[in-house]
Amino acid sequence: MKIYTMFFWIIFSSSLFAQNRLPIDSASGKVLFKEIIEFDSTFKSDHLYSSAKEWYLTSANQLNRSSADKNFNAGNMLLGAQKSNSAPLDHLYLIEKPLVVEDQNEKKLIGKGVLKYSGGTMGCIRIFYINFDMKTFIKDNRIKVEITNFTYNHYNQVSMTKSQVYGWNDTGPCMSQNTIESLLTCDRCGREFEKFYQYIKDDMPKIIQNLKEYLISNKPTDSADDW
Numbered sequence: 001m002k003i004y005t006m007f008f009w010i011i012f013s014s015s016l017f018a019q020n021r022l023p024i025d026s027a028s029g030k031v032l033f034k035e036i037i038e039f040d041s042t043f044k045s046d047h048l049y050s051s052a053k054e055w056y057l058t059s060a061n062q063l064n065r066s067s068a069d070k071n072f073n074a075g076n077m078l079l080g081a082q083k084s085n086s087a088p089l090d091h092l093y094l095i096e097k098p099l100v101v102e103d104q105n106e107k108k109l110i111g112k113g114v115l116k117y118s119g120g121t122m123g124c125i126r127i128f129y130i131n132f133d134m135k136t137f138i139k140d141n142r143i144k145v146e147i148t149n150f151t152y153n154h155y156n157q158v159s160m161t162k163s164q165v166y167g168w169n170d171t172g173p174c175m176s177q178n179t180i181e182s183l184l185t186c187d188r189c190g191r192e193f194e195k196f197y198q199y200i201k202d203d204m205p206k207i208i209q210n211l212k213e214y215l216i217s218n219k220p221t222d223s224a225d226d227w
Contacts, residue, residue: 063113124189150180
């Protein structure tokens, strides 16, 4: 009985620890940032859908994010504005067209995003490229936004090759690429990871807030010809 109790406590503690680092959805077990945004009665689903789609098509800079540099975008990369030796990798992970699913009947939009997180020149965390999905579900007067399906790739900032976060071999929870849920079980380099996860917790809601502000600014008018 003691063994079973200890095993349950270990599993429960690990889950609670991960939850404190990043929000975990109880149903899917995945990291999930979710918000339901309410609008007044003039914001019908068709209008919200077209406005949200427009946001996805015109806000690539919001979905190509960076903790250290300006958010990298298609314009900068195509013009050759290379600010570091990570520029080729920035281009590799660049998402020029974030919108990947548009379903007008279901009033659903799905986009892709990436966050480049730069750690220090020393320590465990060097450069992370975090990919994620942003889903928008639309009804009359409200939308639901979910940011989830996080995966990561970790690179050495000198060689610009994939490198495990910790350890001699590229295996286990601290390996160079996997889901972020797996990375949450990496129990090394605690302070660096706390700073990293806190950045994600602070940054993801900013994307949702930008979409919200964009939709509010596109308030419906009485006539399509009312310029």
